[in-house]
Amino acid sequence: MNQIETYLLPMALSVGMKLLGAIALWVGGRFVIGLLQKAVRRALVLNPMDPTIKMWIGAIISIGLNIFLVIAILNVFGIETTSLAALVAAAGLAIGAAWSGLLANFAAGVFLILFKPFKVGDVVTVNGITGTVLEIGVFSTTLNSTEHVRTIIGNNAVSTAIIQNYSANPYRAVEMRAQLPATLEPDSAITLLRATLLAIPNVCAEPAPTLEVIEFSEAGPKLIVRPFCHHDHYWQVIYDSQKAIAKAFSQAGLPQPLITLVPKTA
Incomplete structure (x- = not known):
């Protein structure tokens, strides 16, 4: 004790x-x-x-x-x-x-938040995927693709990829080519096309649509047709342009031009 x-x-x-x-x-x-x-x-x-x-x-x-x-x-x-x-x-x-991959995604997430190449709600193309940004998370970014598919991309892949932000600028171009018949005079076709495009809803008056001859061939002159609009109206302007051009040339009694779209992802 x-x-x-x-x-x-x-x-x-x-x-x-x-x-x-x-x-x-x-x-x-x-x-x-x-x-x-x-x-x-x-x-x-x-x-x-x-x-x-x-x-x-x-x-x-x-x-x-x-x-x-x-x-x-x-x-x-x-x-x-x-x-x-x-x-x-x-x-x-x-x-x-x-966890090197996770840490790389975390560091890339900090980069995305600080430098803001895009924000929630923007329409972007990232790593070959086009869609609306739903979330910029700690490790990944979530898009709702143009096919309405939720797509999750690691932030490291996002930060190292080419990013196209379609919502960043107030307007964008709708790229088209118009192959005119050889019998059609290009200046009159340009005048008719310009008036037709400006009458389409949501086409910008400023900057005005671009209409120029870019090529002469045996088939006839080829025009660049480039109206401008906000991204939200991009597809509406594409659809309405082709219908309006066909209707305008038909009413004027002129042969129809062959309209082709320059491929775009969004």
Whole structure:
């Protein structure tokens, strides 16, 4: 009993004091972390930053503060944290090597959020897929394709691909070619085509449609026909242009030109 009193009671007292200190440090640390998180959230709310970046910053700060708190509690118990830090670093390297693809997608997601090559709602072509952007996530970007198929692309593939954003500019061109009969005089055909295109709903008056002879051949002159419109009206202008041109030439008693579209993805 004397030995127990001599060795175990001081040890139990020491462990108990350390345990109480760790509990007090945990409670106080969590309270301080909560205050810091609230302060960071208030600062981020006032900052005109993308909501996704705000969420990432808040999560990273929270994780970092909790890691420091755990290390401080381990120090209270006298546990050497240098080797623990080395172990965490080694584990981080191993996880990073195993998840290199995910980390690349995460870094690319940060790039997409910061530099904004497109935003939710834009119509884009990315990695050969054309569609409307539904979501720019942490690891992937989600499109609703022109065939109404939800398509998910890794952010790394998005950031390294050629991106065509059809919604970024106020208007775009509808590319067509008009093969005129050899008997048809091109200037009169251009005058008729210009008036016809400007009468089509949603065709821009400024810039005016482009109509020029780009080739002469035995079949007759070939024209470039390029009206401009907002992307939302792109397909409507394509359909209406061909019907309007056929009707205008028929009413004028002129032979019909052969209209072909320059292939577009959206």
